[in-house]
């Protein structure tokens with residue numbers, strides 16, 4: 221029976237991204253998908269900065285960018301077409317625009333094509349996972365399809381959508397609510413409007429959305445009322461009537477797809493059951509209003525893939541996988557809550573309720589700071605982990621950067637100018653040190669642990685110091701802060717040493733002199749497997765520092 225490191229059930233965006241990241245880390249993975257090919261119509265329409273950063277880590281961002289519209293503006297209109305709220309952030313703290321329209325089938329195609337780079341990844345189409353059992357040794361899956369039979373895997377990722385067979389096989393609860401309101405989604409090609417933004421119309425007569433998607437596609441969504449059946453939607457003229465007033469010539473539209481759907485606000489009780497981990501819609505479903513369904517799934521892939529790789533490579537204990545639920549559950553919950561709340565705000569069909577809401581928003585947006593809070597999208601819950609694969613032990617900054625994303629400015633190296641920081645760090649762990657030589661800060665024990673983790677040592681300096689050679693060690697990458705954004709970040713924090721995980725979350729931070737104990741604390745927190753003869757974490761003797769070792 222064939223054995224795989226990981227079997228991924230589902231070749232949607234989350235399964236494919238997980239496979240790309242695992243492929244990059246050298247993990248052998250099989251992707252099985254019930255369908256005969258990737259879904260060819262748009263579902264998600266918004267890609268955020270975190271998601272683009274994950275495509276970057278996977279080495280696919282240049283291929284996906286042609287299918288995006290950066291900085292897509294989203295406005296919420298009331299029934300009189302007056303702006304209730306505008307969301308148009310212009311910052312790029314994490315290296316990418318915060319809001320981007322995109323064409324999901326083409327992004328999925330990029331992810332699928334990315335797998336061609338990895339001979340150790342296989343995708344089997346028209347293959348249904350019909351059975352799953354696990355024990356201490358691994359997972360056995362029954363597959364129906366062109367190559368029927370059983371395969372075994374060390375781990376399984378269930379990324380098989382809202383109706384996940386994996387979740388059902390595990391008997392994991394999918395808690396939450398399904399809204400009774402139905403919506404009609406209509407995608408048009410040859411966009412009859414062409415306007416580049418996204419509009420959500422909180423019109424009590426019939427709430428709607430009108431969203432530009434790259435390559436001439438437009439999405440309309442309309443709330444359906446009781447009595448408007450799916451059969452009626454199919455009748456000639458129904459969609460044209462809905463589009464009247466929205467497009468100049470509703471009879472002359474080119475429909476790609478129409479579908480009636482309802483919104484779900486659901487989350488699994490646990491993202492992990494032994495050797496099986498759930499990701500994407502299999503783990504959480506949320507209303508569309510923040511465009512976060514797709515992005516939340518990609519966040520799962522980014523959080524999970526490196527952990528699976530670290531365990532399968534024998535670097536970390538399997539307990540590291542517990543941190544997946546610890547980190548992802550709360551954040552996905554916040555996205556569901558936000559998306560559900562926005563749905564409630566936009567969908568009242570009672571005119572008095574809608575008017576009260578409009579008055580409230582007029583008051584709120586008259587306050588400049590509140591308006592900025594909306595425009596700059598500061599309401600979006602950012603990953604802020606308080607527990608998981610990280611350690612706060614040596615961090616002195618308030619608030620601590622630990623458990624949050626590290627920024628991604630453009631930087632210089634001696635070999636390359638004006639590149640994104642993550643491209644210099646590579647797709648694995650990195651220890652970033654401002655204004656010090658990382659080797660001089662780490663004692664032998666901490667350095668050995670960090671090397672066992674396979675991390676990269678990085679010295680950060682103002683760009684004008686880039687060519688100064690006196691502190692160089694062969695295994696330290698020197699980075700010049702060409703924009704000043706890194707110095708700005710360290711200026712406001714006492715932590716000047718930062719251990720960044722492959723998903724760009726800060727795992728540990730400390731002042732310079734505490735770098736070694738911080739590295740040990742993080743090694744402990746992520747379950748780094750000790751080398752023979754290692755002293756217990758946190759108790760290693762502090763002999764002469766690594767600087768002396770280098771000089772010797």
Ligand SMILES: O=C(O)CCc1cccc(O)c1
Pocket residue numbers: 265266292294319418420429431441508509510511
């Ligand atoms: O965040 C975005 O860009 C769009 C979110 C959205 C709003 C309304 C409908 C929909 O499918 C997505």
